[in-house]
Amino acid sequence: xxxxxxxxxxxxxxxxxxxxxxxxxxxxxxxxxxxxxxxxxxxxxxxxxxxxxxxxxxxxxxxxxxxxxxxxxxxxxxxxxxxxxxxxxxxxxxxxxxxxxxxxxxxxxxxxxxxxxxxxxxxxxxxxxxxxxxxxx
Numbered sequence: 222x223x224x225x226x227x228x229x230x231x232x233x234x235x236x237x238x239x240x241x242x243x244x245x246x247x248x249x250x251x252x253x254x255x256x257x258x259x260x261x262x263x264x265x266x267x268x269x270x271x272x273x274x275x276x277x278x279x280x281x282x283x284x285x286x287x288x289x290x291x292x293x294x295x296x297x298x299x300x301x302x303x304x305x306x307x308x309x310x311x312x313x314x315x316x317x318x319x320x321x322x323x324x325x326x327x328x329x330x331x332x333x334x335x336x337x338x339x340x341x342x343x344x345x346x347x348x349x350x351x352x353x354x355x356x357x358x
Contacts, residue, residue, distance in 0.1 A: 242357060245282050249296050256297055256318035260304065260339075261290035261351050263329040271306045273328055279303075283357060287329075290351045304328045304339055313339040 249255045260275050264287040275283040275291055278300050283291040297320045302313040313326060325347035326339050342350075 243283050243291065243293070245280055246293070247277060247280070247282070247295050249294055254321045255294040256320055257292060257294050257323040258302060258318070258326065259290060259292045259323060259347055259351070260285075260302070260326045260328050261347065261354060262287050263327075263350060264288035271308065273304050273306045275328070276303045276305065277301075285357050288353075289355045289357055291357050302326060302339060309337075311337055311339040313341060 258277075260283075262273055262285060272284050272286060274281055275285070275293075277293075277295060282293060285291055295318055297318060299315055299317045301315045304311050311328065318324060323344065325342050325344055327342050327347070327350065328339060
């Protein structure tokens with residue numbers, strides 16, 4: 222029993238040190254109505270404890286766990302969105318992001334493990350998925 226308590230304490234210390242957070246806000250010239258991206262990750266029994274990093278054009282931008290999402294404004298124009306964690310790298314196709322539009326991506330491991338592509342999803346699918354998730358700041 223003592224070993225279990227020690228192990229649980231160590232796990233709490235390790236995972237307590239890793240926080241979900243926004244790492245970098247990209248400078249935006251047109252602050253009136255910039256494009257937005259929403260990237261979420263569903264809770265999964267295996268893998269939700271892995272910290273996932275969101276990168277925009279190779280710049281680390283946010284970190285989050287399972288059952289969390291990030292919503293970020295980005296400059297209009299062509300960008301590459303990617304996510305990485307200890308076991309996986311996924312990349313969305315490079316595309317032009319337009320002002321006034323929100324783009325949604327599902328970074329759940331099971332959705333991207335075979336293809337390596339970060340799938341873009343519809344607003345309806347994303348809003349249903351993030352309804353009870355924690356938004357990272």
